[in-house]
Structure formats: C-alpha cells, structure tokens
Amino acid sequence: MSFLPDESLDIPGLAPPPRSQPAPAATDDPLLAGLNPQQRAAVLSRADALLIVAGAGSGKTSVLTRRIARLLRDRELWPSQILAITFTNKAAGEMRERVGQLIGHEAANGMWISTFHSACVRILRREAQQFGFTQAFTIYDSADSRALIKRIVKDLQADTLGLTVSAAAGKISRLKNELIDAEGYSRQLNPNDPTEVMFLEVFRRYSAELARANAFDFDDLIAQTVYLFRAFPQVAALYQRRFRHILVDEYQDTNHAQYALIRELTRAVEPQHVPADTRIETDATGGIPAAALTVVGDSDQSIYAFRGADIRNIVEFERDFPGAEVILLEQNYRSTQTILDAANAVIGNNFDRIAKNLFTEVGAGDRIVGFTGYSQHDEAQFVADEIQKIHEQGVPYNQIAVFYRTNAQTRALEEIFIRSALPYRVLGGTKFYERAEIKDAMAYLIAVANPADALALRRILNTPKRGIGPATETALALHADQLGGTMRDALGDAAALGLGPKVTAAILDLSGILDDATATIDTALVPDVLTAILERTKYVELLRASRDPQDEARAENVEELVAVTREFQRNNPEGRLVDFLTEVALVAAADDLDDSSGTVSLMTLHTAKGLEYDAVFITGVEENLLPHQMSASEPGGPAEERRLFYVGITRARKKLHLSLAMTRSTFGDTQVAAPSRYLQEIPTELIDWRDAPGMGMRSTSSQRSLGTTRSGREQFSYGTSLPLGKPKTEWANRVTATVRDNGDLTLAAGDRIRHVDFGEGRVTTVTGTGPKSIAEVQFESAGRKRLLIKIAPIEKI
DNA sequence: TAAACAATGTTTTTT
DNA sequence: ACATTGTTTA
Numbered sequence: 001m002s003f004l005p006d007e008s009l010d011i012p013g014l015a016p017p018p019r020s021q022p023a024p025a026a027t028d029d030p031l032l033a034g035l036n037p038q039q040r041a042a043v044l045s046r047a048d049a050l051l052i053v054a055g056a057g058s059g060k061t062s063v064l065t066r067r068i069a070r071l072l073r074d075r076e077l078w079p080s081q082i083l084a085i086t087f088t089n090k091a092a093g094e095m096r097e098r099v100g101q102l103i104g105h106e107a108a109n110g111m112w113i114s115t116f117h118s119a120c121v122r123i124l125r126r127e128a129q130q131f132g133f134t135q136a137f138t139i140y141d142s143a144d145s146r147a148l149i150k151r152i153v154k155d156l157q158a159d160t161l162g163l164t165v166s167a168a169a170g171k172i173s174r175l176k177n178e179l180i181d182a183e184g185y186s187r188q189l190n191p192n193d194p195t196e197v198m199f200l201e202v203f204r205r206y207s208a209e210l211a212r213a214n215a216f217d218f219d220d221l222i223a224q225t226v227y228l229f230r231a232f233p234q235v236a237a238l239y240q241r242r243f244r245h246i247l248v249d250e251y252q253d254t255n256h257a258q259y260a261l262i263r264e265l266t267r268a269v270e271p272q273h274v275p276a277d278t279r280i281e282t283d284a285t286g287g288i289p290a291a292a293l294t295v296v297g298d299s300d301q302s303i304y305a306f307r308g309a310d311i312r313n314i315v316e317f318e319r320d321f322p323g324a325e326v327i328l329l330e331q332n333y334r335s336t337q338t339i340l341d342a343a344n345a346v347i348g349n350n351f352d353r354i355a356k357n358l359f360t361e362v363g364a365g366d367r368i369v370g371f372t373g374y375s376q377h378d379e380a381q382f383v384a385d386e387i388q389k390i391h392e393q394g395v396p397y398n399q400i401a402v403f404y405r406t407n408a409q410t411r412a413l414e415e416i417f418i419r420s421a422l423p424y425r426v427l428g429g430t431k432f433y434e435r436a437e438i439k440d441a442m443a444y445l446i447a448v449a450n451p452a453d454a455l456a457l458r459r460i461l462n463t464p465k466r467g468i469g470p471a472t473e474t475a476l477a478l479h480a481d482q483l484g485g486t487m488r489d490a491l492g493d494a495a496a497l498g499l500g501p502k503v504t505a506a507i508l509d510l511s512g513i514l515d516d517a518t519a520t521i522d523t524a525l526v527p528d529v530l531t532a533i534l535e536r537t538k539y540v541e542l543l544r545a546s547r548d549p550q551d552e553a554r555a556e557n558v559e560e561l562v563a564v565t566r567e568f569q570r571n572n573p574e575g576r577l578v579d580f581l582t583e584v585a586l587v588a589a590a591d592d593l594d595d596s597s598g599t600v601s602l603m604t605l606h607t608a609k610g611l612e613y614d615a616v617f618i619t620g621v622e623e624n625l626l627p628h629q630m631s632a633s634e635p636g637g638p639a640e641e642r643r644l645f646y647v648g649i650t651r652a653r654k655k656l657h658l659s660l661a662m663t664r665s666t667f668g669d670t671q672v673a674a675p676s677r678y679l680q681e682i683p684t685e686l687i688d689w690r691d692a693p694g695m696g697m698r699s700t701s702s703q704r705s706l707g708t709t710r711s712g713r714e715q716f717s718y719g720t721s722l723p724l725g726k727p728k729t730e731w732a733n734r735v736t737a738t739v740r741d742n743g744d745l746t747l748a749a750g751d752r753i754r755h756v757d758f759g760e761g762r763v764t765t766v767t768g769t770g771p772k773s774i775a776e777v778q779f780e781s782a783g784r785k786r787l788l789i790k791i792a793p794i795e796k797i
Numbered sequence: 798t799a800a801a802c803a804a805t806g807t808t809t810t811t812t
Numbered sequence: 813a814c815a816t817t818g819t820t821t822a
Contacts, residue, residue, distance in 0.1 A: 117812055303810075304810080406808050407809085408808045408809095585812095607811085628808090628809050630810090667813075
C-alpha cells in the first residue's frame with residue numbers, strides 16, 4: 001500500500017453502484033451461514049449508527065467481515081467508500097484477507113482497512129501541504145520525542161523546577177490525546193505556578209520544533225488530522241463524501257482524539273461542500289448525509305486507559321449517536337466452559353459494568369492448571385515442562401502462548417526455554433530498531449527523505465566520527481537560524497562559517513552525500529538508497545575495522561537492516577523511501593507475529609489482545625505484578641488490571657495455566673511474592689493446583705497457600721515450608737549466569753548425569769546433532785526434562 | 798579521544 | 813543486577 005498521494009480521491013464510483021441482482025433470501029445466503037440470531041442481526045442491521053457489544057471470542061471478526069462482504073456483494077457501496085479501523089496492522093491484513101475470501105479479492109480492492117495511525121498518515125501525506133508540512137514528513141516515535149524534549153529541557157534548564165523529561169513527555173502526550181495544544185494549555189494553566197509556566201514553554205518549543213522539522217509525533221498523527229479537518233472544512237468534506245461506511249474495531253480503547261476523528265468523519269456534508277456533479281444521493285437541502293458508523297467493542301476488555309483510552313466512548317455511544325442500535329454478542333465460540341466460568345467470575349468483581357455472561361456449547365473441557373513455584377525460574381521450568389508435555393500430546397508450538405504483565409519477566413522464561421531447547425519467540429520489545437547502529441542508519445534515511453528534520457541530522461552529524469563536535473553543531477544551528485532555513489541548508493553553506501578547512505570539508509562531504517541521496521528517492525529502490533549511503537559514509541566499513549569486538553555484531557545488524565529493506569521492496573515493489581519509513585514507524589508488537597513459525601509465542605498481556613491460542617500460560621499472577629504495583633495509586637487501576645487478567649484468560653481455547661512464584665527478584669534483590677487477589681475470585685473447583693516438587697508436605701493446605709486470610713495484617717504466608725522445608729531441587733533466584741559451554745560433550749541413551757539444579761538422572765534419548773543435540777533425561781526427583789546438551793549445567797557420572 | 802569510573806535509572810502496559 | 817549515560821582523568 002502506498003502512502004503517496006497518487007491515488008485519486010474523487011473516485012468515479014461516488015454514486016452507489018447499480019444493484020446487479022437482488023440479495024439472496026436470508027435463509028440461504030452463504031454470508032449468513034452458521035451465524036446465531038444476534039450475529040445475523042449485526043450483519044444485517046442498516047442502522048446509521050450500530051454498536052456491537054462483542055464479548056471475548058464471540059465471533060466479532062466474522063461478523064465484521066461478513067457485514068462488509070454483504071455491503072460490497074449486494075452493491076450497496078463501492079469498496080473505496082469503506083473505512084475500517086483495526087487495532088493492529090496485522091488485524092487489518094487479516095480482515096482484508098477474509099473479506100477477499102468471501103467475495104473475491106478484486107471485489108474488495110480499494111477499501112481502507114488500517115489502524116488509526118496508518119489511516120491518519122495516509123490522509124496527512126496527502127494533505128500535509130495544506131498546513132505547512134510536506135508530504136515527506138517524519139514520524140517521531142516516543143524515543144525521538146523524548147530526545148527532542150530532553151534538549152529543550154536542557155536549554156531551558158527546566159529541570160531546576162523539577163520538570164523531568166519523562167514527566168514533560170507524558171503530559172504533552174496526554175494533552176494531545178485530549179486535543180489540547182500549547183495555546184489551549186496556556187488558557188487553563190495556573191500562571192502562579194512556575195512549573196506549569198515552564199512546562200508551557202517546553203510544550204510550545206516542542207511543538208514549534210516539530211513543525212520546523214516537518215515532523216509529527218505519534219499523538220500528532222491523530223490530533224493534527226482532527227485539526228486539519230476542523231480548520232479546513234473543504235478538506236474534511238473530501239473524506240466525508242468518500243467514506244460512506246466507517247467501522248471501528250476495539251472501540252473501547254479509543255481515546256478522545258480518535259473519538260473526535262470519527263465524529264469529524266461522520267459529519268454530514270454541508271451543501272456548499274458538495275460538488276455540483278456529485279453522484280451521491282443528497283438530502284433536501286442539497287447536503288450529503290452523514291456516513292454510517294459501526295463500532296465494535298467490549299468495555300470488559302478496555303486495557304488502555306493509561307494511554308488515554310476513554311471507556312465513556314463506548315458506554316455513552318447511544319447518547320452520542322441518537323437512534324443507535326445496540327446488539328449484544330454473548331455466545332462464545334472459542335473457549336471451554338471452564339475457562340469462561342473463570343473469566344466470568346473474575347470480571348464479575350468489577351462493579352459499574354453492564355452485566356454480560358459468556359457461555360459456550362462446547363462443554364466444560366479440562367480444568368485450569370495452577371502452579372506455584374519457589375522462584376521465577378522454578379515457575380519458568382514448570383511452563384517449559386508443561387509446554388513440552390502439551391506439545392507431545394499433539395498441540396503445535398505455534399498454538400501455545402505465554403503471557404506476562406511486564407516485559408522484564410521474559411528474562412527468566414527465556415533462560416529456561418533456551419536450556420530446554422524450546423523454540424520460542426518474544427513479541428514486542430522491538431529491540432532491533434532501538435539499537436544505536438540501526439537508529440543511526442535510520443537517521444540517515446530520515447535525513448535524506450526529510451531535509452527539514454534537524455533531529456535526524458544532529459544524530460548523524462558526527463556518526464561516524466568526522467570531527468564535527470558540539471561546538472560546530474551549535475554553530476550550524478545558529479547559522480540555520482540566520483539563514484532562516486533548515487540545518488541542512490546551513491550544512492551546504494558551511495564555507496560561510498569560517499571554520500577550519502578540515503571541518504568545513506567534512507561538513508560539505510556529508511552535505512553532498514545527503515543531497516545526492518535525496519535526489520534519487522522518488523525513483524530509487526529503498527535498499528539502493530541505503531547501500532549508497534553506507535558506501536559513501538563507510539559506516540559498515542568503519543565498524544568492521546574497529547577494535548571494539550561488539551562492533552562486528554553492530555555491522556551485522558546494519559547488514560540486517562539492508563536485508564529488511566530488500567524484504568520491504570519485495571513486498572512493495574512500488575514502495576519508496578517514505579513508505580518504508582512509515583512502515584517501520586508504525587509496526588505494532590503483534591504485527592511481526594508469524595503464524596507459520598513453529599514457535600511458542602511470548603508476549604505481554606496487552607499485546608495478547610485480539611489473539612487466541614489452544615493453550616495459554618499466564619505467568620506471574622502475583623500481587624504487585626498483576627495487579628501491578630503502579631496501578632494501585634491510579635483511580636480505576638485495579639479494575640483495569642482485572643480486565644487485563646480477563647483478556648488473558650479469554651485468549652485460551654482449550655487449556656489455561658496460571659502460575660506464580662513465591663519469591664521474585666526485582667532490581668537485584670529478592671522479595672516474597674503473594675498470590676494475586678484475582679486468583680481467589682476463580683471458583684476453587686475450576687483449578688487443579690500442582691505443587692512444586694518438595695511441596696507435598698503441605699498439600700492439604702494447598703488451597704490455603706493461595707494466601708490472603710480474611711482478616712488484614714498477616715496478609716499472606718507460605719507457612720514454614722519456605723525457610724525450612726527447602727527441597728534440594730529448589731531453584732535459587734538466579735540461574736547460573738555464565739553461559740556454559742560443555743564443548744563437544746556427547747551423551748547417549750543410558751548415560752548417567754548430574755545436573756546442578758535437578759540432581760542425578762539417566763539419559764533416555766538423544767536427538768539432534770552437533771551443538772543442537774538435545775538429551776531427554778529422567779531425573780530421580782525432578783522428573784523428565786529436555787536439555788540442550790551444549791549449555792546445560794550437567795556432568796557425566 | 799579514549800578509557801576508566803561513577804551515577805543513574807530500569808520494570809507497567811504501546812500506537 | 814545490569815546496562816546505559818555522564819564525568820573525570822590520562
């Protein structure tokens with residue numbers, strides 16, 4: 001998909017397409033086959049505003065795609081008149097695919113199905129020149145925003161007033177999500193509070209710098225589109241005329257700016273903005289009526305209040321859109337009744353919600369498996385062992401997922417998974433693009449695409465080292481101000497600065513490299529632009545020549561980026577540099593999920609939204625983690641954490657595992673962890689608690705071990721088993737840190753070994769070859785384990 | 798300029 | 813505990 005404005009907006013099909021044939025009778029319409037009455041109603045409704053309250057697993061994607069398919073097949077609309085907003089790019093791709101499967105891919109061509117951010121980028125790229133930006137604007141991610149704010153805070157010495165970078169960044173983001181700009185803030189602040197006045201100055205400068213750099217931050221993408229529509233009604237009218245049916249998924253997680261955007265798009269077009277030759281049906285006054293709106297959501301799954309999502313958007317939908325129809329989908333087609341009972345029980349503890357009870361016809365299924373480990377590594381080992389067991393029962397790895405509250409929890413899981421030779425991948429934590437060398441290379445591309453971007457230019461000014469220090473940088477910035485131009489202009493005019501000949505030559509060299517590359521971007525392939533820059537700057541070459549051993553890996557990462565651009569070009573033959581930069585800026589954690597990869601998926605509970613797996617593990621179900629400590633002080637925090645747990649539970653189709661650890665180390669020291677309050681909310685008969693090895697002595701009290709006594713103080717205790725009855729196999733809160741290398745140790749079935757944690761055991765089978773050979777070992781007390789021979793802490797005895 | 802050392806923050810979730 | 817960032821020193 002191209003973001004460049006080469007696609008005509010005033011499409012020929014502005015009039016409804018002629019109806020070819022009457023729609024099949026509802027009874028034998030294949031698009032309605034297999035739907036329950038509520039789902040059917042949701043597909044068929046022609047209300048101007050429709051709210052589908054879709055409980056978890058209630059087949060909402062199916063309903064949405066069939067609804068779209070029916071609109072298109074029966075020629076009620078052209079594809080280009082449909083705008084569908086999804087939560088991730090991956091969901092957008094799936095929805096497009098499924099509509100295509102239903103009515104043919106050609107018939108579905110031209111729909112806009114994308115995330116809020118992608119849709120806004122597409123609009124902004126087309127309309128940027130209307131308000132002082134160019135089509136090549138940069139999208140600043142949170143790190144970029146922070147970098148810019150950091151410089152401003154430093155310049156203004158705002159930190160002396162206790163204004164930190166993260167506080168300022170968070171506040172700016174929140175204000176933008178509320179559609180409040182710096183001027184709006186100036187009207188509401190307390191002028192006697194110096195910190196607020198200082199913050200206003202930071203906010204002002206930040207906004208000015210963004211505009212000057214021809215850049216939008218994440219929040220701007222939405223907020224500035226709203227601003228554009230409000231300031232330029234004739235521009236808004238273009239889109240209001242074009243989109244006749246708007247669908248929004250995950251409506252419970254929209255923030256105010258997104259809500260406002262939908263309101264703007266679903267405004268009726270005033271007669272003066274209707275062209276004389278329009279073929280859309282006009283009303284009595286000559287205007288065009290508002291587009292139809294379908295929203296889908298579930299307030300029980302609202303988990304993004306922290307980034308401004310406003311649950312009122314869905315709760316007050318009927319008030320916002322009078323005459324709206326509401327359809328409730330409660331039948332679940334995903335999970336077993338046991339899993340749903342647990343989910344219903346947990347979410348039932350949130351008051352102030354519309355009662356909703358998920359049910360299914362598939363039967364009770366297996367009990368939920370609970371496990372309490374001694375440490376996070378013990379817990380991780382349970383997860384690994386259990387996954388292995390489930391896998392042997394025929395569940396493929398890619399149908400298994402492990403969820404956690406915080407990204408930091410991946411560490412213990414990864415350590416154990418590697419040892420157990422379990423194929424896994426971690427979703428999110430987009431580390432690749434956060435690496436310094438990748439950011440450098442990306443900064444070159446951004447500077448080439450958007451010459452106004454001073455932030456990108458500053459980053460590469462002296463990378464690789466070319467003798468352009470902070471003093472020269474300041475001089476260049478100053479010179480840009482004097483010229484009334486951009487920093488890039490100042491670069492080309494470096495001779496006028498009267499600097500030393502060496503520095504001047506270095507600046508002009510860089511200027512030439514960037515200018516030459518900029519000249520090619522409208523036609524050149526993305527990998528060619530990147531390799532040309534890397535060649536001329538000798539970036540990779542210098543890394544390879546470096547004495548720092550880590551630089552070799554950095555060079556490889558940059559080569560990997562080249563491979564990424566090739567991959568992009570293969571998927572988007574028409575894509576240009578700007579398209580590549582857009583795609584990189586807007587990838588979501590769940591987007592790089594590859595269903596065909598035969599691996600277990602690890603992700604945060606937030607990332608898990610909208611996904612489903614045969615077997616789900618929710619780890620770290622402890623107080624201060626789930627609910628997270630930070631949420632306690634926030635209004636609505638614990639309730640939102642409960643919804644998060646609910647989202648996690650309802651991802652599971654057949655098997656659900658809940659696990660926790662008795663101790664967990666954070667920040668270096670180890671603390672005793674208490675079971676989450678949410679565990680008590682699940683009826684005990686639904687959970688099959690499995691104790692860690694050595695916990696047998698207190699098995700009678702295993703339910704009590706869940707902790708919290710009714711009455712206060714002594715909130716929780718593991719009895720005496722924790723300090724006293726420590727079994728030999730207990731895991732310390734530290735896994736042997738150093739990466740072991742057993743060299744070419746070879747084992748065969750029948751060999752006896754000793755393992756640091758599991759004790760003695762006998763090898764039953766060996767699979768794989770070389771460094772990847774895996775031994776299956778029957779331990780005397782710890783059970784059966786799979787070990788990666790090369791790195792396992794074992795010795796032959 | 799680089800290396801050595803100290804200080805600091807990180808762990809809430811993300812487009 | 814660990815990694816990144818800033819500061820001092822050679």
